[in-house]
Structures are given as C-alpha cells and as structure tokens.
Amino acid sequence: MSSPGNQESQLGQEPAGQSEESHRFTGKKPDTGVPRAPSMSDLSRATPPNMAEGERVQEIGCEPDTSGQDKQRDLHHIFEELEKKIMTFVNNELQRFKQILSPDYQENFEMKSEDESDAREGALKMALQFLCNMKYQDLADKLNENEMDVCCQNSLKRNLKNKYQVVFEGIAKQGSSVLLEEIYTDLYITEGGSGKVNEEHEVRQIEYRSKRPAGQDKPIKCADIFKPSPHPGKTIRRVLTKGVAGIGKTISVHKYILDWAEGKDNKDINFIFPLCFRELNLMRENECSLMDLLQHFFPDLKKLKSVSLDKHKVLFVFDGLDECRFHLNFQRNESLTDMAVMRPLDVILTNLLQGNLIPSALLWITTRPAAASKIPPGCVDLVTEVQGFNDSQKEEYFRKKINDDRLASDIISHIKSSRSLHIMCYIPVFSWIVATVLEMIYSSEHKQIPKTLTELYTYFLIFQSKQSNIKYGMHAPEAEWKKPIKPLGKLAYEQLEKGNLIFYEDDLRECGLDVKEAADCSGLCTQIFREESGIFLGTVFCFVHLSVQEYLAALYAVLSMAIEGTDIISLDSAPPMTESLINLHKSAVDKSLAYDDGRFDLFLRFLLGLSLETNQTLLHGLMSRGQRDIKVENQNQANDETIRYIKDKIKQASSPERMINLFHCLNELKDQSLLEGIQSFLRAGASSPGQWSALVFVLLTSDQNLDVFDLKKYIRSDEALLRLIQVVEESHTTLVDSCGLTEQSCAALASLLNQNMSKLRKLDLSDNCIGDVGLQQLCDGLKSPNCVLETLRVKSCGFTEQSCTEVASVLCKESSQLRELNLGGNPIGDEGVQRLTSGLKSPNCALETLGVI
The missing domain is CATH 3.80.10.10 (Ribonuclease Inhibitor)
Structure with missing residues (x-):
C-alpha cells in the first residue's frame, strides 16, 4: 500500500490508457485530461460546512506573536486542529459519497446538505480523481452524476423556497407582501367528481356549494393528493384540481411546493417543476424538447442529464389550465418518448399526460371548472375540488387581515348579517375585497355600509382609485383617475365575450390601453389590474378577480350609454334616453339568458345596480358628464320598466339558475316586492322543483x-x-x-x-x-x-x-x-x-x- 506521501504525489497523473470518455463527469475537458485536483491553497481557502467563516479566521488569522518559539508552538497547535477538522470533513464527505453510490441512494436523497462550498467541490474532485486512478471509472461517473442531481435538487429547493415563501395579497407586485406561513389558512378541498365541463357560472357554483348538505363530499388534505389510493390496484399519478377563480388553487400549489422545499412534507419526491399556462402561452409557437423547456424555466438544471429524470420521482405542476391558449390535441398528436426531441409545446404536454414521456412522473393540473374538459377523463386518476373557506376559516382570515380586534369583530358581524356577502366570502379573493372595503368604511366617519354587490364593488373601485393617487403622490383631480376606467371597461367587456381571463399586450393596445401610461396617470391600473412577468418571457395581465372584470364591463356599458348614448350590447344609438336605457337593460337581460354558462349573469347584476342613483352618486359624477345625462326621473322610469320585464322573464324561465340570477337582479334594483312576488307566484300553482329551488336560494341569500x-x-x-x-x-x-x-x-x-x-x-x-x-x-x-x-x-x-x-x-x-x-x-x-x-x-x-x- 502506498504511503500518504506517495498517494499525494500521484495526484494529477493520468492513468495509462485512460480515454477521453472518462472526462464526461466533469462538465468540461481540462488540459491535463482529468479533473483538476484541489491544491493545498484550494483547501486552505475552503470553509468546511461545519465551520463558520469567522471561526476559520479566528483560528488561522491570529495576531502575530513577537516570540519566534511561541509562534512556532502556536503554528503547530493550529495545524493539529486544522488536520482534525479536515479529516473530520473528508470522512463525512466520504460517508456521503458512499450513500450516494449505494443502491438505495434515492431514499437518502433528502439527507444531502444544501451547502455547496468550495471545500465540498474540492472533496468531490479528490474523490473522483482517486476513483479514476484506482480504475473505478464507472463509480466515478455514477458519483459525479448523482452528486449533480443532488446539487440540482438543492438549488431548485432553495429557489422555489425563495419564490413561494412570500405572497402578494390581492395584486401581484403592487400588493402587500407577506410570508405565506403567516396568512395561509387551510382550504376545504374535496375528493371526487369528474373532469367533465361544468356549465355553471363560478359565483353560482360557490353559492350552491355553500348550501350543500354536509357529508356529501370527501375531504382531502392538499399534501396528500398523491398519497396511495385506498382502492387496491389504483395508482394516483395524474390529479386534476378544480376550483373557481380566486378560490385558492394557486396558493394551495404554492403551499405544497413550499412545504416540500423546506423538507416538511412529501419527502419521497425528488424534483418538483411548477409551470403556469399563462407563461407557457408565450412559447406556444416555438418547438422545444422537454429538457429545453425545463432548463428554460429552471436554469439550475443545466447540469442535469435528461436520463436522470427517469430514475427520480418527479412532479410536474401545470397551474391554470383555463388560461391555456393553445390546443391540447390528445387524439391527433404524435407519440413522443424521447425527452431530447424537439416538438411543439402541446405535443410535449399531451405525451406527458398520456404517460409516454417519463411514465413514472406525477402530474398535477389546476383549472377553473369550465375548462376541465380539456383533459380527457382517461388522463386523470383523481379529481379534487377546492371549495374555499368554510365559516370558521372565513372568520380566521378576517382576524388575520384586520389588525384591530374590535374592528375585525364588527366587520365579521356585518358579513354574517348579510347572507349574500357571507356566502361570497367562501372565495378568498372576494374576502380580500370585502375586507378592503369594509375596513375603509368602518375606519371613516361616513359609515354607509354597502347593501348590494354593486355597492360593494363601487366602493372597491373608489377606494383603489384614491389609494393609487396617494401611493403615486398624484393628488390629481377626479377626471385624471377616471381616464383609464373606460378603456379598462372596454377590455373587460370584449374579453368577457371571448371567455378570456388573461390578456396580453396586444389585447390591451386594441382597447387603447397603455398600462404604463395609465399607471403614470393615476395608478388605478396597478390597483385592480395584475401584471405578471414570466422568466425570460413577456408579460401577461388579468384583473384581480373575474367579478372585477364583470363589474368594469358593466360600468363600460353604462358609461357608453350615459356619455355617448350607445347601447354596446345591441349596438343601437337612438334617443330618447329613457327608451335607450330601457333597451340597454332588456338587451342585457336577453344576453344573460342566452349564455348557458352564466357568463353574463354577474355582468347583468352590476349593470342594473349601476343604474341606481345611489351608485352613480358614489362614483362622483362619472356617469353624468356631457349633454346626454340621464335624469333621475328617467332612471326610475327605466328601472320600473326593467323590473316588469324581469318578472315576465321569471315566469318563462326554464331552469332554477335562470330564475335565481333574475331574482338577484331584482334585488340589485332594490325591488321591495321581491319576496311577495315569489310567494304569490307559488301560491298561484307554479311549484316545479326548479321554482322551489329558486325560492329557497333567494330566501337564504336575501338580507331579510x-x-x-x-x-x-x-x-x-x-x-x-x-x-x-x-x-x-x-x-x-x-x-x-x-x-x-x-x-x-x-x-x-x-x-x-x-x-x-x-x-x-x-x-x-x-x-x-x-x-x-x-x-x-x-x-x-x-x-x-x-x-x-x-x-x-x-x-x-x-x-x-x-x-x-x-x-x-x-x-x-x-x-x-x-x-x-x-x-x-x-x-x-x-x-x-x-x-x-x-x-x-x-x-x-x-x-x-x-x-x-
């Protein structure tokens, strides 16, 4: 056996007959033909993971002693300590390398430290060099490859932790940043259902869900969705999670990933790759390989070989299927098994879901219910649904959101007294809107509490406009902050017709909207409009919630009538104003009834609510400019005619959903005969199951x-x-x-x-x-x-x-x-x-x- 000195002299010598292939583990080919062995200067510069930098300086960087004998004695003591620390460090690293090379090293995957100091890199180079010299090239290759996997995983975990441990409440970038752990409240998630399309409007779904008898759903913890199935022989590999906009799908995904990155849960998963469709949309015209795609979004994976993914437990998360703007053609797309082959993005995604690419990979897709049918049922092993906050979670949220305990209690009491608000607060984003508005109102001297949904959103728009002026130091006249409202409303209305929730810069320009210009003008866009930039990609936009988009679309319709005399729904423009307003209302009612998915239901509620003088007054004259002002008496006349028209439609309604929304519309118009009309309607013999359901719903959601x-x-x-x-x-x-x-x-x-x-x-x-x-x-x-x-x-x-x-x-x-x-x-x-x-x-x-x- 060679002495330590002889071993040291062998460092840097290339074994006879060693081929160029032996250098593939280093990532580049050094001039010597082998990985460079660390010199003593390398090791002296390195700080072992278990030694703090200050400790090294303290031990090595001592003040010089004037006594030569004392100095020599101190130096001897220093190197004795240094030898012990180096030997301990090297022994620990050798044990780690041994674990990495063991057959069950994947089970030890989570044991790897995240420390990637120069000393650790030097120890790896030493081990690789000695294995090469000992003619164990295969072990050297395996050690290098596995160590790269570990480094990639640790780097990925750190980056994901940094990305997801902070959230922005309400509005990305412009919102208040808080730690996810501080505000996160468990959401009610249920197991079951199918991936088929749900035609109901999102608000309608959450309203019905709040009254569904307990025990009909099987709750499941978000962290357990990939846990072994209780059904023998069934493997859970592909999960589809449904939920309406703003109900917490994305935040649940972030919590799952954060817990994994911090080592709290799902430790058996080696890699998680979160991808969102709003960013993938911007790559829909390009061809790439699966590895190209991953390395594009996760640059730290450059060292990871494509073959490595096959031997690891990998989870792909695709967030926001409803925002996908490219086809997922499961029937016609070619079969693809090679991760290095370049193909269009939809081919890669369909093959991942079908199990052709990385058959062992886990896949998690989130979507709004209406888009669930884009994934064939055969490509889904489990369907879950995010139901939002239950009653106790709602109260917990408001107490976290509002620091003043007394104020929080007052607001919670008001929400409980209003059944319509209480039901809508199942949606976390709606809870944020409600908390924002009510905290403003309760904190001011003027405490006119909103009674209808339209009043609530009108207050929200006013509050965000004023806050943006303060934030940007504008203190501009009202005309300034109102400038972007109409183009925003036009965008909201046109995209609502197309069924789009996310928009790109071209969509904005088509509506005459420049987000930067609007932000410079008042900042309003940054308060109700969300801007998100992808990694190395363009920018996508969306409103903070679908209901905000529907409100602004309705406001645009009312503004167009009030200022220009134009009915944007029927495209008519004919005086007198009273008749035009009635026509607008009737057109909106007919448009709502024409869409089975309820796309214009909430739009109609807001449109009618904005016709009331109380809401127009709140908007400080926004709808009374120009020569086409709507007089109060004309408004009342138009509203009375609209009420009669709606009641006629109720009698003709063929489904409870149609009736329920029309009842809501009467409530927005503050029709006092609502319940009396329903009661007489039923006593007259109209007692179909749908009509009973409508009555139950109205009674439960009314504030009576x-x-x-x-x-x-x-x-x-x-x-x-x-x-x-x-x-x-x-x-x-x-x-x-x-x-x-x-x-x-x-x-x-x-x-x-x-x-x-x-x-x-x-x-x-x-x-x-x-x-x-x-x-x-x-x-x-x-x-x-x-x-x-x-x-x-x-x-x-x-x-x-x-x-x-x-x-x-x-x-x-x-x-x-x-x-x-x-x-x-x-x-x-x-x-x-x-x-x-x-x-x-x-x-x-x-x-x-x-x-x-």
Whole structure:
C-alpha cells in the first residue's frame, strides 16, 4: 500500500490508457485530461460546512506573536486542529459519497446538505480523481452524476423556497407582501367528481356549494393528493384540481411546493417543476424538447442529464389550465418518448399526460371548472375540488387581515348579517375585497355600509382609485383617475365575450390601453389590474378577480350609454334616453339568458345596480358628464320598466339558475316586492322543483330576517316544508301550524333537531295530522344532545296516550332544554297524563309550562 506521501504525489497523473470518455463527469475537458485536483491553497481557502467563516479566521488569522518559539508552538497547535477538522470533513464527505453510490441512494436523497462550498467541490474532485486512478471509472461517473442531481435538487429547493415563501395579497407586485406561513389558512378541498365541463357560472357554483348538505363530499388534505389510493390496484399519478377563480388553487400549489422545499412534507419526491399556462402561452409557437423547456424555466438544471429524470420521482405542476391558449390535441398528436426531441409545446404536454414521456412522473393540473374538459377523463386518476373557506376559516382570515380586534369583530358581524356577502366570502379573493372595503368604511366617519354587490364593488373601485393617487403622490383631480376606467371597461367587456381571463399586450393596445401610461396617470391600473412577468418571457395581465372584470364591463356599458348614448350590447344609438336605457337593460337581460354558462349573469347584476342613483352618486359624477345625462326621473322610469320585464322573464324561465340570477337582479334594483312576488307566484300553482329551488336560494341569500319562518306564507303541504327545510334550518322560530302536515314532515324536522349547529328554539306544529307515528319520530330528534328546542306546540295533532311514554323519556333527558310543552287537544286521557308523570318528576326535567287541555 502506498504511503500518504506517495498517494499525494500521484495526484494529477493520468492513468495509462485512460480515454477521453472518462472526462464526461466533469462538465468540461481540462488540459491535463482529468479533473483538476484541489491544491493545498484550494483547501486552505475552503470553509468546511461545519465551520463558520469567522471561526476559520479566528483560528488561522491570529495576531502575530513577537516570540519566534511561541509562534512556532502556536503554528503547530493550529495545524493539529486544522488536520482534525479536515479529516473530520473528508470522512463525512466520504460517508456521503458512499450513500450516494449505494443502491438505495434515492431514499437518502433528502439527507444531502444544501451547502455547496468550495471545500465540498474540492472533496468531490479528490474523490473522483482517486476513483479514476484506482480504475473505478464507472463509480466515478455514477458519483459525479448523482452528486449533480443532488446539487440540482438543492438549488431548485432553495429557489422555489425563495419564490413561494412570500405572497402578494390581492395584486401581484403592487400588493402587500407577506410570508405565506403567516396568512395561509387551510382550504376545504374535496375528493371526487369528474373532469367533465361544468356549465355553471363560478359565483353560482360557490353559492350552491355553500348550501350543500354536509357529508356529501370527501375531504382531502392538499399534501396528500398523491398519497396511495385506498382502492387496491389504483395508482394516483395524474390529479386534476378544480376550483373557481380566486378560490385558492394557486396558493394551495404554492403551499405544497413550499412545504416540500423546506423538507416538511412529501419527502419521497425528488424534483418538483411548477409551470403556469399563462407563461407557457408565450412559447406556444416555438418547438422545444422537454429538457429545453425545463432548463428554460429552471436554469439550475443545466447540469442535469435528461436520463436522470427517469430514475427520480418527479412532479410536474401545470397551474391554470383555463388560461391555456393553445390546443391540447390528445387524439391527433404524435407519440413522443424521447425527452431530447424537439416538438411543439402541446405535443410535449399531451405525451406527458398520456404517460409516454417519463411514465413514472406525477402530474398535477389546476383549472377553473369550465375548462376541465380539456383533459380527457382517461388522463386523470383523481379529481379534487377546492371549495374555499368554510365559516370558521372565513372568520380566521378576517382576524388575520384586520389588525384591530374590535374592528375585525364588527366587520365579521356585518358579513354574517348579510347572507349574500357571507356566502361570497367562501372565495378568498372576494374576502380580500370585502375586507378592503369594509375596513375603509368602518375606519371613516361616513359609515354607509354597502347593501348590494354593486355597492360593494363601487366602493372597491373608489377606494383603489384614491389609494393609487396617494401611493403615486398624484393628488390629481377626479377626471385624471377616471381616464383609464373606460378603456379598462372596454377590455373587460370584449374579453368577457371571448371567455378570456388573461390578456396580453396586444389585447390591451386594441382597447387603447397603455398600462404604463395609465399607471403614470393615476395608478388605478396597478390597483385592480395584475401584471405578471414570466422568466425570460413577456408579460401577461388579468384583473384581480373575474367579478372585477364583470363589474368594469358593466360600468363600460353604462358609461357608453350615459356619455355617448350607445347601447354596446345591441349596438343601437337612438334617443330618447329613457327608451335607450330601457333597451340597454332588456338587451342585457336577453344576453344573460342566452349564455348557458352564466357568463353574463354577474355582468347583468352590476349593470342594473349601476343604474341606481345611489351608485352613480358614489362614483362622483362619472356617469353624468356631457349633454346626454340621464335624469333621475328617467332612471326610475327605466328601472320600473326593467323590473316588469324581469318578472315576465321569471315566469318563462326554464331552469332554477335562470330564475335565481333574475331574482338577484331584482334585488340589485332594490325591488321591495321581491319576496311577495315569489310567494304569490307559488301560491298561484307554479311549484316545479326548479321554482322551489329558486325560492329557497333567494330566501337564504336575501338580507331579510329569517328568525321567524311561517310556512303559511307559501303553500301548506308536506312538499312545501320539505322543499323549504333549508330555510327552516336558518330560523329560530318555525310556524307550521294548520298546514296540513303529516308524519312525513316530522322525520325531516327530527333530523333538523339532531344537527350539530341547530338553531331552532321554537316549533309550532299545532293542528296537523301527524298522529302517534309523527310525534314519536319528532321525539327521536328531541332526545338528541344537539337539540336546543325550548318551545314545542303540538295541539290537536291526533296522537294518543301511546306517545306520552316517548314524551316522558324526552323530559328525563339531561340534555333536554324544553321549557314549554303544549299537548292540548289530543286524546291522551288520564292514562296519557299518568305516563307523563315519570318525566315530570325527573330531576332533569326543565319544563316550566305544560298544557294538556
């Protein structure tokens, strides 16, 4: 065996017969034909990972000693310590290299340090050189390749961590930057469903979802979407996550990636490559290979060989399929298996999804529901859906967003009092808008709280305009900050017709909009318009939320009519103004009804809401310039005609969705006859399932007090109660006396009393033929520990002494909160009263009033 000195003398010598192929692990060919061995000066410059720079300087850079003998002794001590540290470092690195070369090194992948000091690089070069000299070229190649994989992974993790640990709330770049960990609130995500297209408008989906009975969905944690399936033989490789705009799909992706980059979760994944379609769109005309694509977005992967991806667990994340502007032709695209072959982008993506390219790779695609059908069901193993905030998460968000606890409590109370706002706050971006507006209003002296959706968005536009003036130091007159509104509205309307949510510079120029000029003018664009620049790519734009785009599109329609007398929907321009305004409203109603996907539903609500004087006043005269001002009396006349037109359309509506949006429109116009009209409409015999659904929805989303629900206002029947049971859930007092009910209704009421968050305190069932069966079913609900009912009236309900035993058992329950019970008018006799006695004598009985006559 050679001595250490002989080994050192061999460094730099090339073994006989060594070919040029042996140098491929170095990345370049040195003049000597082998990797350059580190010199002592290299090692002296290197700082081992476990030694801080200050420590090295402290030990080596001591102040000179005037005594030569002391200096020599100190130098000897220094090099003894240096030898120990070098040997410890080298031994640690050799152990790491051994792990990298072990067959199960992928399991040890996460153990690699992120430190890439010169010393570590020098140790690798030494190991490679010695392996070459020992004629273990294959091990040298494998070590170098695996070490490059480790370096690429560590570099990727650091970059992804830096990118995703900070988020911008509301508006990218211009928004307030906060740490993701500080504001992130778990979202409710469910498993199941299909990848087929969903035709419902996004706001409509979230409104329905908020009222869907609990237990219908299977919740799943975002971090677990690729975990082993509970179904034997099924592998989860391709996941499609749906969710409406602004509901938290992208933030969920960022949290997943951040947790991986920080080593908190999914440690078995070696590489994650997040790509968003809004950036991929800008490469749609180019051909590239898969490796070219990855190295374009992740330059640190330049050292990673394409063959390396096959042996690692890799996750591709494609965010925003709904923003994809190129075809994904799964049927006609050629099959592709080589990662180095150049092809159009859609060919690469379809082959990834079909499993031709990197068959073992995981794929995660996020999309709005309407675009889900772009991916064939056969290319999806699991569908998940982001449902947004639940009630507790909404409250948690507002308390994080608003620093003043008292102010936060006031705002939360207001949101809870407005069912329409409360439901919409399931969407995180909408919660941000609501918090922004209400915090401004509650903090000012003028506390005119918005009651409708249009009022809320009008306040939002005003607030952002004023904030932009302050931010940019403009303090310009109102005419200045209003300049970009019309071209923004034109862009919003034209792109809404095309179904586009993201735009490019050409789209903006076509509408006469220069974002930089608008920003210089007022900054308004930077407050409601989002600008994002991709890596080495162009710039894409979008509004902060789809609803903002719909609001501005409606504002553009109203402005065009008010200033120019032009109906942009029907393209008519004819005086008098009142007639033109009515025509605009009718055109908008017809346009909304013509789109089955609900694309213009919210647009219509905003358009009608902006016709009210209150909203025009809020906009400080924006819609009253020029000679074509709309007079107040003309507005009222036009609105009255519009209300009649909408009510006629309600009678003709073929689906609950159509009716529901039209009901919303009446609410925006503040039509006070809304509920009365619905009630008379139903009493007249129009009682299809769709119409009942519409009634339930309007009752639940209206701001009218539902503390007392009286079925007699509608139709007196079991069917009516069962159709309106969701409304009963929201009431404290339910009056269903003399409604012709049977035991069929009692089962539903018992189920309601058994609910965890039951609100029902008073129930009057008198004068209904529920009989013994019905009362006994009701007692099942009364026995539930969740039941909070305090008053029960069942006079003249046709039950006998048989039911009194069940009633007595209810009174014996410790959880019973009954204070008033009226059983009068029923043939229970003395025996029935006797059976009640056991319950009345129970120490748990809380009854204060009992009626038996």
